[in-house]
Amino acid sequence: MSSILLLTSSPRAESLSTPIAVDLAEKLKSQNPGSVIVRRDLAANPLPHIDDLFTGAIRKPPEARTAEESVAVETSDKLVNELLAADTVVIGxxxxxxxxxxxxxxxxxxxxxxxxxFKYTETGPVGLATGKKVYVVLASGGVYSQGPAAPLNHAVPYLKSVLGFLGITDIETIYVEGLAFGPEAAEKAIDAAKSRVQEIALAA
Known part of the structure; x- marks a missing residue:
């Protein structure tokens, strides 16, 4: 069974990254009727930030952890399993x-x-979460995909770097940008993003 992991993270009620990411995941599911969507709304249900207890616990085998340490890594274990089980990841x-x-x-x-x-080897780290396609829906008031503000876009390079470290290199970004440049620019950006979502779904 194919699994689509949907991660949304915007805390804004009027978010555009969230509905477009959700639409993409649902369209991909409709093209593959046997697939399931596993959703994590990281704004509505925020994850605990890692702390000293967590970082100590993950360095021990499960059987060597205290009860408190086991609880500290329980959510992380679930998240890892969701990622490894996913064939497609949609991030908003x-x-x-x-x-x-x-x-x-x-x-x-x-x-x-x-x-x-991921694992460390004599020749360097090797990602273990391979064989996945990732779609990143990135919304912004300005234009950061190109032009003078592009060097300030640390989101896409960071995601590509960290996901690549985990073995995921097939990544496409769907920009919803220029939203602060007036209603006409915003409408054009939204239409372009929706059009790309449709193209992706039809090609799936």
Missing amino acids: TGLINFNIYSGLKSWIDNVARAGQT
Whole structure:
């Protein structure tokens, strides 16, 4: 059974990254009737940020952890399993202070687990979460895909770097940008993103 992991992270009620990411996941599911969507709304249900207890617990085998340590890594274990089981990952985020929302960063901190989603070898780290396609829906008031503000877009390079570290390199970004440039520009950006979502779904 095919699994689509849907991660949304915008805390904004009028978010555009969230509905477009949801629409993409649902269209991909409709093209593959046997698939399921596993959704994590990282804004409505924020994950715990990692702490000293967590970082100590993940360095121990499960049988060596205390009861408190086992609880500390329980959510992380679930998140890792969801990622590894997914064939497709759809990520929705806004560009906040030139990067991703902190809730999405917390998800990354929880799934980047040595021995599970990556491993260290004599020739360097090797990603273990391979064979997945990732779609990133990135919404922003300005234009960051190109032009003078592009160097300030740390979200896409960061996601590509960290997901690549985990073994995921097939990544496409759907920009919903220029939203602060007036109603006409916003409408054009939204239509372009929706059009790309439709193209992706039809090609799936």
